[in-house]
Each structure stands twice: as structure tokens, then as C-alpha cells.
Amino acid sequence: MKPMGRPMGLKRSAALMLGAACAISTLQGAGWAGKTAPAVRTDWHAFGGDSDEQHYSPLDQINQGNVKQLGLAWSYDVDTFDSYTQPIEVGGVVYFAAGLSVIHALDARTGKLLWKYDPDVAGQPEAKTRMRAGWGTRGIAYKDGMVFTATREGRLVAVDAKTGKLRWQVKTLDEAENGYITGPPWVAGDVVVTGFGGADYSPTRGYVTAYDIKTGKKRWRFYTVPGDPAKGFENKAMEAAAKTWTGEWWKFGGGGTVWHAMAYDTKYDRIYLGTGNGWPWNEKIRSPGGGDNLYLGSIVALNAKTGEYVWHYQTNPENSYDFNNAMDIELADVTINGKLRHVLIHAPKNGFFYALDRETGKFISAGEFAKQNWAKSIDPVTGKPEINPDSLYQDGKAFVIFPFPNGAHGVQAMSYSPKTGLSYIPVMDGGRVVVDPPNVKDWTYRSGMFVNTGLGAPPPGVTAPAAVSKLVAWDVAKNRAAWSIPQPGVFNGGTMATGGNLVFQGLNDGSFNAYSAQDGRSLWSYPMQNGMLAAPISYSIGGRQYVTIITGFRSSYANTPNWDYRQQQRRVLTFALGATRKLPKFTPVDAPIMDDPGFTVDVAKAKIGSGIYNTSCVICHGVGMAAGGAAPDLRKAPIPMDANAFNAVVHDGALMARGMPGFGNLSADEIEGLRHYIRQRARETMAAK
Incomplete structure (x- = not known):
């Protein structure tokens, strides 16, 4: 969080007065001369601004x-x-x-x-x-x-x-x-x-x-x-x-x-x-x-x-x-x-x-x-x-x-x-x-x-x-x-x-x-x-x-x-x-795809995982497992490397407070299939580079 920028100076105040005069002039031109002009809405109190929802x-x-x-x-x-x-x-x-x-x-x-x-x-x-x-x-x-x-x-x-x-x-x-x-x-x-x-x-x-x-x-x-x-x-x-x-x-x-x-x-x-x-x-x-x-x-x-x-x-x-x-x-x-x-x-x-x-x-x-x-x-x-x-x-x-x-x-x-x-x-x-x-x-x-x-x-x-x-x-x-x-x-x-x-x-x-x-x-x-x-x-x-x-x-x-x-x-x-605050410098880092050379992908298990992923996980974690910002890219995530940690997150809902639901309806075989599919996709991606 950062404080607001510097207060308005005299030039800015004059500009605001000029803007107010222009606004009054516009209202007079619209037929409000000599009348009490309607108040201009200054708040944004509804999703679209007010009940007209015009944004x-x-x-x-x-x-x-x-x-x-x-x-x-x-x-x-x-x-x-x-x-x-x-x-x-x-x-x-x-x-x-x-x-x-x-x-x-x-x-x-x-x-x-x-x-x-x-x-x-x-x-x-x-x-x-x-x-x-x-x-x-x-x-x-x-x-x-x-x-x-x-x-x-x-x-x-x-x-x-x-x-x-x-x-x-x-x-x-x-x-x-x-x-x-x-x-x-x-x-x-x-x-x-x-x-x-x-x-x-x-x-x-x-x-x-x-x-x-x-x-x-x-x-x-x-x-x-x-x-x-x-x-x-x-x-x-x-x-x-x-x-x-x-x-x-x-x-x-x-x-x-x-x-x-x-x-x-x-x-x-x-x-x-x-x-x-x-x-x-x-x-x-x-x-x-x-x-x-x-x-x-x-x-x-x-x-x-x-x-x-x-x-x-x-x-x-x-x-x-x-x-x-x-x-x-x-x-x-x-x-x-x-x-x-x-x-x-x-x-x-x-x-x-x-x-x-x-x-x-x-x-x-x-x-x-x-x-x-x-x-x-x-x-x-x-x-x-x-x-x-x-x-x-x-x-x-x-x-x-x-x-x-x-x-x-x-x-x-x-x-x-x-x-x-x-x-x-x-x-x-x-x-x-x-x-x-x-x-x-x-x-x-x-x-x-x-x-x-x-x-x-x-x-x-x-x-x-x-x-x-x-x-x-x-x-x-x-x-x-x-x-x-x-x-x-x-x-x-x-x-x-x-x-x-x-x-x-x-x-x-x-x-x-x-x-x-x-x-x-x-x-x-x-x-x-x-x-x-x-x-x-x-x-x-x-x-x-x-x-x-x-x-x-x-x-x-x-x-x-x-x-x-x-x-x-x-x-x-x-x-x-006239505000002049700056955001802190930010340089995004392309996180590497992770792998465990000791993990052997079972093609049959990966097929089970593919079915689960493409009907339940794909919306958040991305088509083809290429995430689009809604959830972590599983190819780059450490948790799938650990069977116990993965089960705690996917089955038990250990990260529900961070938006990741638990899927208690998935069997142990289906969750393990997901792990194999994640490693399969990670290796396919690395091979394609």
C-alpha cells in the first residue's frame, strides 16, 4: 500500500475551477440556465455505477x-x-x-x-x-x-x-x-x-x-x-x-x-x-x-x-x-x-x-x-x-x-x-x-x-x-x-x-x-x-x-x-x-518445468489421470496443462512430486483457504493417475522445447 501523491497546487486548483465552470456552462446549454441543475453522481454505489448499470x-x-x-x-x-x-x-x-x-x-x-x-x-x-x-x-x-x-x-x-x-x-x-x-x-x-x-x-x-x-x-x-x-x-x-x-x-x-x-x-x-x-x-x-x-x-x-x-x-x-x-x-x-x-x-x-x-x-x-x-x-x-x-x-x-x-x-x-x-x-x-x-x-x-x-x-x-x-x-x-x-x-x-x-x-x-x-x-x-x-x-x-x-x-x-x-x-x-506515485519494479521470472528423474510414468495410469484432468481440472489449471493464471501450472509445481502432499491437497482439501477445493470423490487410483499424467505432460513439454 502506498500513500496518495502530492496535494494539488494552485494551477491544479485553477484547472478544477475551470472544469467546474465548463460543467455549469454545459448544463446551461442543455437547458438548465436559471434552474437548479441536477446533482452529478459522484459515487459508484452499484456494480455498474448506479441502478442503470451502464458502467x-x-x-x-x-x-x-x-x-x-x-x-x-x-x-x-x-x-x-x-x-x-x-x-x-x-x-x-x-x-x-x-x-x-x-x-x-x-x-x-x-x-x-x-x-x-x-x-x-x-x-x-x-x-x-x-x-x-x-x-x-x-x-x-x-x-x-x-x-x-x-x-x-x-x-x-x-x-x-x-x-x-x-x-x-x-x-x-x-x-x-x-x-x-x-x-x-x-x-x-x-x-x-x-x-x-x-x-x-x-x-x-x-x-x-x-x-x-x-x-x-x-x-x-x-x-x-x-x-x-x-x-x-x-x-x-x-x-x-x-x-x-x-x-x-x-x-x-x-x-x-x-x-x-x-x-x-x-x-x-x-x-x-x-x-x-x-x-x-x-x-x-x-x-x-x-x-x-x-x-x-x-x-x-x-x-x-x-x-x-x-x-x-x-x-x-x-x-x-x-x-x-x-x-x-x-x-x-x-x-x-x-x-x-x-x-x-x-x-x-x-x-x-x-x-x-x-x-x-x-x-x-x-x-x-x-x-x-x-x-x-x-x-x-x-x-x-x-x-x-x-x-x-x-x-x-x-x-x-x-x-x-x-x-x-x-x-x-x-x-x-x-x-x-x-x-x-x-x-x-x-x-x-x-x-x-x-x-x-x-x-x-x-x-x-x-x-x-x-x-x-x-x-x-x-x-x-x-x-x-x-x-x-x-x-x-x-x-x-x-x-x-x-x-x-x-x-x-x-x-x-x-x-x-x-x-x-x-x-x-x-x-x-x-x-x-x-x-x-x-x-x-x-x-x-x-x-x-x-x-x-x-x-x-x-x-x-x-x-x-x-x-x-x-x-x-x-x-x-x-x-x-x-x-x-x-x-x-x-x-x-497530477498524481506521481510509482509501482515497485517487477520482473517476472519464467519458472522452470519440474521433474523427478526417478519417477517412472505408467502410461495406463496417466490415461486415467488424463480423463480426470480434462473433465475436472482443465478449467483452472489450463488446456494442455498450460495454465492461464487461474491456478498454478502443475508442470512447474512441486506438490505433485510428493504423493502424500498431493493427496492432502487434491483429496483432503488442504489448500481450500487459498481457493483449491478438495475432491474427496476421487479414488486413490484416480489421484495417482493425475500424478502420472502431470509428469507425462511435463516431459512432453520439455521434449518439445
Whole structure:
């Protein structure tokens, strides 16, 4: 942690006064002359800034004319295994949760730690299984002097914002045995709402639950897919949804988990849910007679007070992919075809940018912001897609589908600027081979938190091209791209737009950047010593504007540069005009691949280990065992060398507090097989160099 830079001098004070005068002049030009101008929001009190969730700050002290003067005001090192998380700021305090939902409160001027609250996730009995999926937490919520976090093993926790003392906590995964939570909770009026993930691993039925902000008392619960008809339906929405499913879908849970994005609409007192993919992905298994499978891959609007269904829009009927709507749901007032519309804007995984009428849920527009081939078109009137039949991989035919499961847009935040009318999307263009398993009717899932997609292995010779990335500015009113710039690698950070006509974004190459919101010109860059996935925030204290971002990178794929898990510089970094602090010098070291010449690889055991690794370990430890920052590179790790130590970590969960779950479901032969596979891959890598 470092103190803030030097105080502002007279020149800086004069510049601030000039900036304030310009702001008043702008308001007068907008029709506020002689009137009391609306207060400009100076805090960042919600995941997306405020309830509109636009990831937009109206502050303009930092702008295109002076952004080059932006410097480091302070930094705070975070002792954690995962920091893909976004902070909030309220009343001069920056709050964030990292790793296992450990909440920190920092003085926003200096970076000084005020308090820290650890909910002891690893110490909870449920953590033994629920920590096997997901990583850390992506965000928190704030309301009425309380900070809310949802823990990986399934609690919603409320903490006093001034003292860091626990106010209340409640278990929310009482009907989701294999669920887990990595997304932020969402405030909707006088309730706080949380969903969960888990619909890639086992039979899971999605739902969200609302709790009273003051007491933690359960107010309502809404299920996102229908349950067993023999048990009756909870409401008319579930009864209607059941007509769009076939077979015995409830035995598969259905999926539809709301594992990330929601938004609260103060105008209509509604909360919007972004629902997930089906379980398993392959519809031929979970709903063999077809059907739209509501409410998978949808935006669902609920009455925030009662949880009653209001409307829905489904982006992906007959969803046989990992396409879901967990990406940002942002609210805006946009003039379209000469008429002011209250719209919901959304860029989900499937590659289309959607604008919907918030009052009615009616479709307004959809346009391709990334490469996609699952749909031939979107009907401009009904909003229904014409699905490309080849994308449903019928009759055992493999298909290279775009986008890939990571999505054309993932959970890295997009932003929207009311000043430019543009939405700024971190985009990925990548494909994946999809094909049925050898016998769809005989498919069974593998228990124990293994990834279960319902897909088969890609046939020889069928591969997807290398993925690329870009930043796309989307004109919401005109339903088209305004500009696009290429970016490094595949996975880059979330964006923030500001009233200074800037777009801020951290990249996987370790640079934190400011672009022109009008045309994407690069205006400023700072070397952060780490890649970034989280979005920045901006706020003002005492008339000074700050920009804060948390560094940390993770991927299931190796990157260039590759941010080694053990060497990552996980930090909160805050910038202001005229600040001059420096980061300590950092030189990454390429750790060598380890080996024990006395260890003899048993090919049969390594084959067993390969099966375990590629269904359970690969997401964190990397494709081909080339780690991408989410977990240690096992080829370079000492623990697999020692059978007892390896068993203690993998089977018994000795490192749960550092994010490594225990896999008590694995047999001794399977764990030993993993050790042989690790050594096999290590030697193959060394031989290839």
C-alpha cells in the first residue's frame, strides 16, 4: 500500500475551477440556465455505477484534453488467489471483495485499509463440494449503510459499511445441492437478490431469491425453469414454461441459473434476470422432443416487490450450446426513429446486440456485433431467430459454431455512454466444434462436479480457428457498429465510459488504457504489471476525480504474456490528475518445468489421470496443462512430486483457504493417475522445447 501523491497546487486548483465552470456552462446549454441543475453522481454505489448499470460515470474532470496527466495516486496489494473483482465506492470509501468473498474497505483518498471482513468460506461444510467450480467473486452490492456479498458455498452476507461487523447472513442454496455463487448480489428497492451457478456440472434447477435488506428475511423466490409437473407448478409462469419442454426434463434439473447479471429498474420497480444455458447443453438429451425451453437464454422481468413474472424475451430458443444471458443488462433512455424509448440493452454470448422495450419486453432491434453462424437472421418484427439447422449438429455431424462457449461477449463488463449513445463491448471472435456423443439416448452424467456438456469429442481433423479479440463501439439507436479496434490475445477487461468522453479498459497485456469515446483513438496507457479482466470505476471526493481498477488475470488458456498464478501482482490501483506515485519494479521470472528423474510414468495410469484432468481440472489449471493464471501450472509445481502432499491437497482439501477445493470423490487410483499424467505432460513439454 502506498500513500496518495502530492496535494494539488494552485494551477491544479485553477484547472478544477475551470472544469467546474465548463460543467455549469454545459448544463446551461442543455437547458438548465436559471434552474437548479441536477446533482452529478459522484459515487459508484452499484456494480455498474448506479441502478442503470451502464458502467458510466458522468464525471468529466478527467477528459480527452488532460487524460495524459493521469498518474498513480495510490495502490494496495491484495493477498488473495483471485482478484477478478470490481469495487464500488460510497462516501469516500472503496469497498471490494476478493478471493473467497473477503470484503475490504479502503480510504478512497489514500488507499489505507479501514477494515476487512472474512466470511470464512473454506471453513463451511458446504465448501467441500461447492468450491469445485468457479473461482472467486466478481463483485458486491451496497445499500443503506450495508455491504452485501454472496459466498461461493452459498450464503448471502450483510456487513456494516462503517465497522465491517456482520449484520446478518442467510443460506440461499437450500434447493441447489451443487450450486455455487461467484456473481455479485443485486439491490432492488428494499430487497437484495442473489442467484447462483452450477448448470454445467450436474442436474440443477435455476432460481433467484430476494431477501429483506434490513433483516435478511426471505421475501420471494422465482424459479427460472419448470420443475416436476407431478409436484405442481409454483406459478402460471412455470406452468406456461413447462409447455415448451419435452421428455422428463426435470430429472436433468433444466439449468437456467442466474449466475451473474441482473438490473433493477427504478422506473417500473422491476428486476431483470439474465438466465443461463440448459443442463446439459445438448437439448436432445434434456428435452428430446425439442421446444423453446423457457426460460433458458432469456431476459426475464419480475416485480421487485413480489417476484411475480412480468415479461420475458428469449434470445436462444432450442438452446443446444453454452449460450446464456449472464452478461450485462443495462438500462437507458434512447431516441430511436425519432421517439424516446426506455430500453434495456444487452450483448449476450450469442453475438447479437439487443435493444428491448423495458415496459413491455417487446423487441426493438438486434444486430451482429461479432462473428456468429448459429442464426441466419433475427426477425425484425418478432425478434425470433431463424436458427441455422447445421448449428444443431444433427445426425452426428460436427459443426464449428461461432461464438465459442466463452461468448462473443463474456462477463467482462460493457459500458454505455449517454453522451455518445454508444455501447463499448469487449468482444471475442472464436469458434468451437460441437457434435453429439456416440449414443445420445444412453448419455449419462458424471457426478462429483465434473463438467457435463452432453457433447461428444471433436472428430479428427475438425478444428476451430484461433480466437481473436477487439473493442467494439455499438450505436444503439442505429443498431450498428460505430467503430472497432483490434486488441491483444483473446480475453480483455471490462470497460467504463465517462462524461469526459473517455472509455477506460484494462488489457491482458498488462496495460490500462483510455480511449476516445467517439472514435477509439488511444489517448493514455499505463503499465500495470498484471493483466486485467475487471472493469474500472470512477468517483469524486472533495472535487477531485479518481479512477480505480483491480488487477488480476485468469484464463483456461495460456496467454502472451502469460500471467503466472504465483507471480501475479494483484492490486487495487487508483489514478488522478497530477498524481506521481510509482509501482515497485517487477520482473517476472519464467519458472522452470519440474521433474523427478526417478519417477517412472505408467502410461495406463496417466490415461486415467488424463480423463480426470480434462473433465475436472482443465478449467483452472489450463488446456494442455498450460495454465492461464487461474491456478498454478502443475508442470512447474512441486506438490505433485510428493504423493502424500498431493493427496492432502487434491483429496483432503488442504489448500481450500487459498481457493483449491478438495475432491474427496476421487479414488486413490484416480489421484495417482493425475500424478502420472502431470509428469507425462511435463516431459512432453520439455521434449518439445
